[in-house]
Amino acid sequence: MPINFLYPEYEVVRNPDRCIACRACERQCANEVHHYDSELGRMLSDESKCVCCHRCVSLCPTRALKIVKSDHTFKENANWTSQTITDVYRQAGSGGVLLSSMGNPNPLPVYWDKILINASQVTNPSIDPLREPMETKTFLGAKPEDIERDADGKIVNNLKPQLALSVPIMFSAMSYGSISYNAHESLARAAQALGTYYNTGEGGLHEDFYQYGKNTIVQVASGRFGVHEGYLNAGAAIEIKMGQGAKPGIGGHLPGAKIVGDVSKTRMIPEGSDAISPAPHHDIYSIEDLRQLVLSLKEATNYKKPVIVKIAAVHNVAAIASGIARSGADIIAIDGFRGGTGAAPARIRDHVGIPIELALASVDQRLRDEGIRSRVSLVAGGSIRSSSDVVKAIALGADAVYIATGALLALGCHLCRSCHSGKCNWGIATQRPELVKRLNPNVGSERLINLITAWNHEIKEMLGGMGINSIEALKGNRLMLRGVGLNETELRILGIKHAGE
Numbered sequence: 107m108p109i110n111f112l113y114p115e116y117e118v119v120r121n122p123d124r125c126i127a128c129r130a131c132e133r134q135c136a137n138e139v140h141h142y143d144s145e146l147g148r149m150l151s152d153e154s155k156c157v158c159c160h161r162c163v164s165l166c167p168t169r170a171l172k173i174v175k176s177d178h179t180f181k182e183n184a185n186w187t188s189q190t191i192t193d194v195y196r197q198a199g200s201g202g203v204l205l206s207s208m209g210n211p212n213p214l215p216v217y218w219d220k221i222l223i224n225a226s227q228v229t230n231p232s233i234d235p236l237r238e239p240m241e242t243k244t245f246l247g248a249k250p251e252d253i254e255r256d257a258d259g260k261i262v263n264n265l266k267p268q269l270a271l272s273v274p275i276m277f278s279a280m281s282y283g284s285i286s287y288n289a290h291e292s293l294a295r296a297a298q299a300l301g302t303y304y305n306t307g308e309g310g311l312h313e314d315f316y317q318y319g320k321n322t323i324v325q326v327a328s329g330r331f332g333v334h335e336g337y338l339n340a341g342a343a344i345e346i347k348m349g350q351g352a353k354p355g356i357g358g359h360l361p362g363a364k365i366v367g368d369v370s371k372t373r374m375i376p377e378g379s380d381a382i383s384p385a386p387h388h389d390i391y392s393i394e395d396l397r398q399l400v401l402s403l404k405e406a407t408n409y410k411k412p413v414i415v416k417i418a419a420v421h422n423v424a425a426i427a428s429g430i431a432r433s434g435a436d437i438i439a440i441d442g443f444r445g446g447t448g449a450a451p452a453r454i455r456d457h458v459g460i461p462i463e464l465a466l467a468s469v470d471q472r473l474r475d476e477g478i479r480s481r482v483s484l485v486a487g488g489s490i491r492s493s494s495d496v497v498k499a500i501a502l503g504a505d506a507v508y509i510a511t512g513a514l515l516a517l518g519c520h521l522c523r524s525c526h527s528g529k530c531n532w533g534i535a536t537q538r539p540e541l542v543k544r545l546n547p548n549v550g551s552e553r554l555i556n557l558i559t560a561w562n563h564e565i566k567e568m569l570g571g572m573g574i575n576s577i578e579a580l581k582g583n584r585l586m587l588r589g590v591g592l593n594e595t596e597l598r599i600l601g602i603k604h605a606g607e
C-alpha cells in the first residue's frame with residue numbers, strides 16, 4: 107500500500123465528560139467521520155474525512171464537540187508553504203486536477219477594505235433615514251439617450267424593458283443541480299418577498315418555480331441546459347453567461363452522479379450523463395456573434411425582457427464591456443475573481459482573473475469616456491460581503507450588485523469548500539434527499555429576507571450619513587470614496603482620492 111504523506115487538516119475534539127454517546131454527530135455527518143465503537147462503548151472519529159462544516163458541532167446536544175485546525179506542519183518555508191507541499195503530494199497521488207469550491211481564499215488585496223466612505227459634517231447636512239424618505243429602489247436596463255416628443259410635444263415613452271429592484275441587491279446565478287431544490291426555493295421566495303431577483307444559473311428552471319417568474323432571471327449558458335421558449339419567457343430577464351469570476355475562460359462540469367430525477371428533467375439531459383458546459387459558446391466568437399444571440403433572445407421573448415451579459419473580470423474587461431454595450435445587451439454583470447462556485451479547478455480559481463473593484467471602476471469609466479454608459483446598467487458581483495461593500499460598489503459605478511456566497515451563508519453554509527463532493531451537510535449544495543430536507547425553505551427564505559432587510563437599513567444609514575437620499579444619487583459618485591494604503595496606479599484605476607485629500 108502506498109504511503110499517504112498527508113495528515114488530516116482538522117482534528118475532532120470530543121469532550122469525554124460531556125459526550126453522552128447519543129450518536130447525533132454520526133447521523134449528521136455525511137462524510138462518515140463519527141462512529142460508535144460498541145466494544146469500547148464510546149464514539150470514535152476518522153478525522154481524515156472531516157471538512158470542517160460544523161454540522162456536528164452545531165447539533166451536538168451537550169456541546170461536547172469542537173473542530174480545530176491541526177497544528178501538524180511540514181518543514182515549510184516562505185516559498186514551499188504547507189499548502190504548496192500538500193498540493194504536490196495530492197496531485198502526485200491522484201494525477202488529477204485539484205478541485206475546490208467557493209471563492210478564491212488567497213491573501214490578495216481586498217480593495218473594499220482599502221476604501222472608506224464619506225459622511226457629512228457641518229457644511230452639508232446628513233439625512234436621518236428614520237425621519238425622512240430614503241429611496242433604495244433602482245432600475246436596471248438601457249436608459250434613453252434622448253428625450254423624444256410626438257407631434258403634440260408630448261414625451262414619447264422610449265424606455266426599454268427594465269428590471270425594478272426594491273433593494274440594489276440580487277441573488278446571483280446558482281443552478282439547480284449545483285444547489286438543492288430547497289436552496290432554490292428559499293432564494294425564489296426571498297426574492298419575491300424582497301422585490302428583487304434570483305437567478306436560475308445554467309441548470310434550467312424547475313417547473314415548480316415558474317410561479318416566481320416575475321422575480322427570476324433565467325440564464326443561457328454555453329451548455330444551453332433546460333433552455334426552451336417557455337423557459338425564456340418565464341423569467342423577468344435573460345442572462346447570457348459568457349464567463350464566471352471563479353473560473354474565467356473555462357467551462358463547467360456537473361458529474362453524472364448529480365444528474366438524477368428532477369435535475370435531469372429540468373436540464374433536459376439523460377439521467378447519469380455528465381453536464382458539460384463548453385468553455386466558449388460554440389456560436390460566439392465575436393461581439394457580432396454575441397449581438398446575434400442577444401437579438402435572438404429578444405426576438406424569442408417579443409422584446410419584452412432585458413438581456414444581461416455576464417462576464418468574468420479579466421485583464422481587458424473594459425474593452426470587452428464596451429463591445430457588449432454595443433451588442434444590444436441591456437445589462438452587463440461583471441464577476442470578480444473572488445466569486446464563488448460549486449466546483450472549480452483550484453489553480454484557475456486562485457490565479458485567473460482580476461478583482462471586481464478594479465474591473466468595475468475601469469468599465470464604468472470606459473463607458474463614460476465613450477459616451478455609452480446609459481446604454482447599459484452594470485451589476486457587480488464576486489464577493490460582495492456586506493452592506494458597506496454594496497455602497498462602495500455603487501459609488502464606484504455599479505447600478506446594483508449580485509450576491510451568492512453571502513446568501514448561502516445566510517442559509518447555513520459554513521464555507522467548508524466541499525460543495526463539489528455533493529455531500530453538503532447543510533442541505534445546500536447537494537441532491538441527496540436526506541440532506542436536502544435539512545434546509546427548510548421557510549427558515550431559509552426568512553433568513554435571506556432578514557439579511558437583505560438588515561443590509562438595506564444599513565445602506566440607508568450610510569446614504570443618510572453622506573447627505574444623499576437615493577441609490578440613484580450614489581451611482582458612480584466616487585467623491586464619496588477615499589482610499590487608504592493604495593498606490594497611485596490603484597487610486598487612478600479606482601478613480602478615487604487618497605484619504606486626507
Ligand code: SF4
Pocket residue numbers: 120124125126127128129130131132149165166167168169170171
Ligand atoms: S452528538 Fe455530542 S453527545 Fe452525541 S455522540 Fe456526538 S459528541 Fe457525543
Ligand code: SF4
Pocket residue numbers: 118134135136137138139140155156157158159160161162163173531
Ligand atoms: S465534516 Fe462536518 S459534520 Fe463531519 S465531523 Fe467534520 S465538522 Fe462534523
Ligand code: SF4
Pocket residue numbers: 159207208514518519520521522523524525526529530531532533534535
Ligand atoms: S454550500 Fe455546503 S458544501 Fe458548500 S461550502 Fe457551504 S456548507 Fe460547504
